[in-house]
Amino acid sequence: MAAFPPAARARRAGLAGALCAALAVSPAACSGDPDAGTNGVGKLSAKEIETKARTAADAAKAVRVSGTLIGKGGPYQLNMRLNADGGTGSVTSKSSTFALLRIGDALYVKAGAGFWKQTGGKSGAAAAGKLDDKYVKVPKKDPAYAQFRGFTDMHTLLDGLLGLHGSLGKGDRTKVGGAPAIQVTGGDGRGGTLDVSLKGTPYPLRFERAGGAGTLQLTEWNTDVALKAPDKSDTVDYGPELPAS
Known part of the structure; x- marks a missing residue:
């Protein structure tokens, strides 16, 4: 293998340095240290x-959690923006989509008539028109409250998923x-x-x-999540329990 003379080696070294500067590559690319410029x-x-x-x-005070979860009933899409006081977003399965909003202990679910017909049995079918595309306040004593709240509780959700x-x-x-x-x-x-x-x-x-x-x-770690209660005209208080099958 031919050896480069000192002048050629100097020119090659200078060229490499110029490329690192001109291309604005990370320090790690030229130093060989993969942790250069990182948090260590x-x-x-x-x-x-x-x-x-x-x-x-x-x-952290806030985060956005999105992606696909696969449960016993199949895959569903999760898209939630959460903070210490609550959260807002949606959950979508193969057969239905519902939106969630929680501010403190006040929890709302919003879905189309098809969701209520599917999940609420006869009572859901009867109430579907009234509940269609409205924010329905979930009573604390309702069995669904804890389940829905779990999707809107930042630290509970992260602890359960990670x-x-x-x-x-x-x-x-x-x-x-x-x-x-x-x-x-x-x-x-x-x-x-x-x-x-x-x-x-x-x-x-x-x-x-x-x-x-x-x-x-x-x-969106620590990005502010604005949570606002829905207008009364867009809200339904169904009673002590949601429609159930």
Whole structure:
């Protein structure tokens, strides 16, 4: 192999430096340090990364959770914006869609007539016209209250969805929505995969649930969520219990 003379080597080194500057590549690309310019979380153990991600999520004041969950009844789409006082968004399954809004303890569900006919049996069919596309206040004593509220409670929802199973390991460095991230896997990926941000606060950015049970995106951390009670003209107080089959 031919050796380059000193002058040629100097020119090559200068060219490489110029390319790094001209292309505005990250320091890591030219330094060889994959953690250069990051929050340093990538250097930690898998357990430490998961702990930092959970700590960041617990301290957050707001988040958007969206994606697909697969339950016993099949897949459904979740799209919720949440804060410490409540949340707003929608849940869509193969056969129905309903919107949720919670402000403090006041919880509302909004859906079309088809939803009430399908879920409420004879009483739902009878009331479907009245409830169609209205915010229906869910009574606290109704069995559905706790279930619906779970979708609108930020920390309850995150705690229930973000669990990894099995021995923790560090996975690949990835990008989620353009943001650099590092993966933490449970059981070599069979127990779920969590992508944690390598920029700024180490928030969870994406979670693939164990057993192929869905993938969630976690975005808009600490972005204010404006929650406003619906107008009285758009609200129905059905009574002590919602229609039930």
